[in-house]
Amino acid sequence: MQKFTYQNPTRIHFGEGQIAAIANDIPKDKKVLVIYGGGSIKKNGVYEQVSAALASHEWAEFAGVEPNPQYDTLMKAVEKIRNEKFDYLLAVGGGSVIDGTKFIAAAACYEGEDPWHILAKQHTVEAALPLGCVLTLPATGSESNKGAVVSRGKDKLAFMTDKVQPLFAVLDPTTTLSLSPRQVANGVVDAFVHVMEQYLTFPVNAKVQDRFAEGLLLNLIEEGPKALATPDDLDVRANIMWTATQALNGLIGVGVPHDWATHMIGHELTGNYGIDHARTLSIVLPAVMKERRADKEAKLLQYAERIFGIREGSVDERIDAAIERTIAFFKEMQVPTRLADVKLGESDIDVLMSSLESHGMTALGEHGNITLNDSRAILEAAL
Amino acid sequence: MQKFTYQNPTRIHFGEGQIAAIANDIPKDKKVLVIYGGGSIKKNGVYEQVSAALASHEWAEFAGVEPNPQYDTLMKAVEKIRNEKFDYLLAVGGGSVIDGTKFIAAAACYEGEDPWHILAKQHTVEAALPLGCVLTLPATGSESNKGAVVSRGKDKLAFMTDKVQPLFAVLDPTTTLSLSPRQVANGVVDAFVHVMEQYLTFPVNAKVQDRFAEGLLLNLIEEGPKALATPDDLDVRANIMWTATQALNGLIGVGVPHDWATHMIGHELTGNYGIDHARTLSIVLPAVMKERRADKEAKLLQYAERIFGIREGSVDERIDAAIERTIAFFKEMQVPTRLADVKLGESDIDVLMSSLESHGMTALGEHGNITLNDSRAILEAAL
The missing domain is CATH 3.40.50.1970 (Rossmann fold)
Structure with missing residues (x-):
């Protein structure tokens, strides 16, 4: 720690x-x-x-x-x-x-x-x-x-x-009972990615932070779909509300490395195309998980095991399965998981790259080693 | 919640x-x-x-x-x-x-x-x-x-x-590196029971509090024995230290019922016989778990499953197994788990009962339904 x-x-x-x-x-x-x-x-x-x-x-x-x-x-x-x-x-x-x-x-x-x-x-x-x-x-x-x-x-x-x-x-x-399904879904996904930005990096033996982060992820995966299916359930809303607060009040982020690459790239999607913040995150995060799997390997395996119970298979198979489960959760929350889902394609990547460059986003991620080229690779993986 | x-x-x-x-x-x-x-x-x-x-x-x-x-x-x-x-x-x-x-x-x-x-x-x-x-x-x-x-x-x-x-x-x-093994063990057990007093009650669908409490219990069970086995490991000490703070800073106790019967009964053991606070808790908690199993059934089963992975057997078998695992953890931490371990017996129970009565401890526990007679039963179960 x-x-x-x-x-x-x-x-x-x-x-x-x-x-x-x-x-x-x-x-x-x-x-x-x-x-x-x-x-x-x-x-x-x-x-x-x-x-x-x-x-x-x-x-x-x-x-x-x-x-x-x-x-x-x-x-x-x-x-x-x-x-x-x-x-x-x-x-x-x-x-x-x-x-x-x-x-x-x-x-x-x-x-x-x-x-x-x-x-x-x-x-x-x-x-x-x-x-x-x-x-x-x-x-x-x-x-x-x-x-x-x-x-x-x-x-x-x-x-x-x-x-x-x-x-x-x-x-x-x-x-929160009068929120639209879209607002509810966006909120759950936003909180989920807040946790991931502080959790899915590299291990520093910070067991409180890891266990708390995992607890919040499990809550969002359990309660998020319920909030869409049974929108009048106040207990579900209460648990989502308190989970989202804990996700970004600083507590799970103390003493551990942070990523935030998904947010920085996502902000350009909102800035240029007006896409809801949470929906930029659900598009970018799976691509970050795929592209940065080497840097994040140990935490990806921990995430696979503790969040989804994935214990079988090679390292790559377990990581692939965890990414697939993450995407499946986002789909259950009815948010886009690819650029194509929001009608963006290859030609838009240059626009986004130019924004990233103009905002100085040349060294993202928990190691500060995500260059502009790496961000391009992430966006291409999100096509 | x-x-x-x-x-x-x-x-x-x-x-x-x-x-x-x-x-x-x-x-x-x-x-x-x-x-x-x-x-x-x-x-x-x-x-x-x-x-x-x-x-x-x-x-x-x-x-x-x-x-x-x-x-x-x-x-x-x-x-x-x-x-x-x-x-x-x-x-x-x-x-x-x-x-x-x-x-x-x-x-x-x-x-x-x-x-x-x-x-x-x-x-x-x-x-x-x-x-x-x-x-x-x-x-x-x-x-x-x-x-x-x-x-x-x-x-x-x-x-x-x-x-x-x-x-x-x-x-x-x-x-904390210069603490004696006894001080380290007492600290771990004290923190563990602090969590249990706020967790092992009845469910109110408070998922953040439950997940956080479970994370802290898992940390103490994992790191406590390591602190005794490898006393120079600073990472272990750091995780225990931050876990113990989170165990009683109020966070896991918001919006949920509290018990504290173990503490109230334990205080009389310290007051009358000078037994270390944590060692009174490790003696009393297993007896509270046994005697209050009806009131605590749902949370005992959740504890059994999430902390020890106990999923097989009848309700009573799973609860018994969880209590046994708790006692085994305390033994690993080298603390007493029965009154006999600190040379107290049947005749001391009257002394303790009289102290409990004089301190007005007539309605303990999360339901306020632990009478003096119930406390006597708990102490007898701890013999």
């Missing part, structure tokens, strides 16, 4: 009716801006619960944060905050709304020339507005971590800082 | 050399009291590392906190703190030193009549001195939770409050 420092101060309120808890978590003297997305929260009762919880607070709202939250949209919120002197942010939505709110929190306090530099030049975030969140779409883990991904045109960039870690997160699984 | 609120703000510094990190975690204007036990830290290099880290701080020390930390000892530290105006505590040691320091932190700020009431009358802790810790004996999880157990004569009592949760915890596995 590698040396690490870890802290996760986000207070989690989990379970039905927990939105009411925000009343006590946000100081009464704060002026709160409630930030949300396309308005689904006005249809599923979440908006009413938030309003009720904020009955004793001064607050207003900012709607319209889109999936893959756009810089220009977020900067409108920043302007509103500066003009009207809000000093607490409440994100209500999924990972995009929370990521967007994190950027808004940092940009509102940014004193440099251009807040875009927080992302494009990785400028240090010296301060940010305090923020909390009400999660309605389990997937990204953003509700209790310090990272955020923001888009501007074809650029999809990330930043990380303790300053934007939510102070609290409400996880009420009943809020 | 049941509704819950969870937050664990302790900053963890894990790995070799991390004691140096305390220099930045304790504000420079604080006057620090370093609290430790019998002086082993002066032989294994930990004291020197702490001294070096505190080179820019004003500090002094308080030594002599014993295993099962005694109220009278701790109150001497409180007196020193009040006289010399310390305003930050650093615990350096195992669970007893950290638990003792938590009580000292609360007692030093207590404005009521008698600080013993924090334990005996569960008085609310309104304030406590800030504290951090350097863990040298992985076992209790006290380094990142809000609980503490303190003894006064035959009374061994607990209190819990956010106010005494350590702000940081240094976990350097090299500090």
